Amino acid sequence: MKVLITGANGFVGQNLISHLSEKSDVEVLRFTREDALQSLPELVAQVDFVFHLAGVNRPQNPQEFYAGNTDLTRELCDSIRLSGRKVPVLYTSSTQAGLDNAYGQSKLGAEQILLDLSSEYGSDVHVCRLPNVFGKWARPNYNSAVATFCNNIARDLPITINDPLARINLVYIDDVISCFVDVMEGRKSGAPFVTVEPQYNVSVGEIAKQLTTFRESRESLITESVGTGFVRALYSTYLSYLPPEDFTYEVPKHGDPRGVFVEMLKTKDAGQFSYFTAHPGITRGGHYHHSKTEKFLVIKGTACFRFRHIVSGEFYELVTTGDKPEIVETVPGWSHDITNMGVEEMIVMLWANEIFDREAPDTYTYPVGTQA
Template structure:
């Protein structure tokens, strides 16, 4: 399939191009404001699908609303109509089309031209009235408040909030592109107006607060719930504004004659991740917990784990190494230790089900001893 993307230099178009490049069955043709209408006319005669993403939302001259939104769309409609090829057109309108402002009026007029083409000549038309779109490559101080906030906070610059309680509706760029591709593939049919889900409702103040938590997580090591929903999408977006020289950051390292201990990541409700090393012959541990639990994974070296029930005195011993991925769990009420029984340094990953609390560590020293 040959597809055309107008507004090829825009934020949404760049993301769309990245996704379409992953498809072996798609050839992409581009049109941007630097190109002339003659080239656009030639492209329309060749392609099988049009992503009409070009538009103007912050012009220096207000007349550009009409020329960049309404007139360009009418030109495409006229050319497609003359060709008689019924080439499907997907158009990115705006939620502002519902309001009486210059931008909204120009977008509404573009929609009307497309709907007329659809009714009169049965050309498939798909119109997206998008709210605020956010994601990687969005332009600060232009595309959205999310882009501006992410850019400034990541760079250590101030942000300005006039109304913290101001409501804002957001859609994430990956969700937008997924729906675009579904339309192109014929998986979405029906009304000319197509929506993107989910739509996230938040406020300007909450948005800024969340982004500051992302920034601070490098110091606290406490991650937000970045695996789902709006927080996931915002975190991905925030990280896209981190400059290469800040791709890395240091975490505390605690070192003693036994080896080192390094905390990597903490969660609000699912514990923390760390690793430690031990020199040959070194034993670490020798304590028990009432409620805390841990998972150990030896990734280098050879280890002997020993356990003793603090209640019955039952003893248990096991051996594991980096040669075989094997999780060893500590059980409440069993004192335990780990000894490097290899000839090289041992490296062990560790997960604990709760963040270490120095005031209430739930860690009590008790030697394991030897098997009776």
């Protein structure tokens, strides 16, 4: 399958090309600002589908809206007719289409030209009126507040907010591309309008606050809920604006004669992650918790875990090694410790179900001892 992408060097175009390049059965042809209009017929004659992404949204002269949006679309449709083939087209229009401004009217005009192509010639036409799109590779200081905020906050530069309560509708670039590919492959259709879901309605102030929290998380180690929905998409977008020298950051390391202890990540509602080391023969722990629970995973070395019930005195002992991934859980009401039984440094990953609170640590010294 051959696909033509107009506006291939733009934000959406680069992301679309990246995704299509992962498909072994798709070949991408490109049309950019550097290409002459006269090359369109030859390109269109070769392809099975057109993503018409090219357009103008910030010209020097308002008349350029019509040249870059309406007139270019007419040239594309004429090229499809000239090819003698009913090539399908997906067009990225705008939610501003129909508004009383030059940009909106130029996009509406382009839509109508495509609809005429569909009704008069028979090409399948899919019109997607996109709201604000955010994601990796959007140009900052251009026409995306999210891109500008991400770029500046990642670099500790100031941002300007005129009205923090102003709300905007957003779609995430990966959802846009997923929708587009579904249309191309026949899994999604429009009549003729296609809607990208999900859409997010958020205030400018909320976006800035969330991005600032992402930046501060490197100090607090407390992560946001970045696994789903808008926060996931915004976090991925924010990270894409980090300069390479900021791909790493240090976290505190606490050391004593036993080894080191390092906290890696904390969550608001699902505990924290850390690791510790222990020299040969060293024992750590010797305490119990009433509510706190932990999961230990020995990464390197050999560990002896010992447990004693603080009421009944029941004793239990087990050995685990880094050669066999095995989670050991601590249980409320059982005192526990861990001893490095090997001849090399032991490294252990640790998850606790709550962030450590020095004012209420829920940690009480109670020697485990040995089996009687």
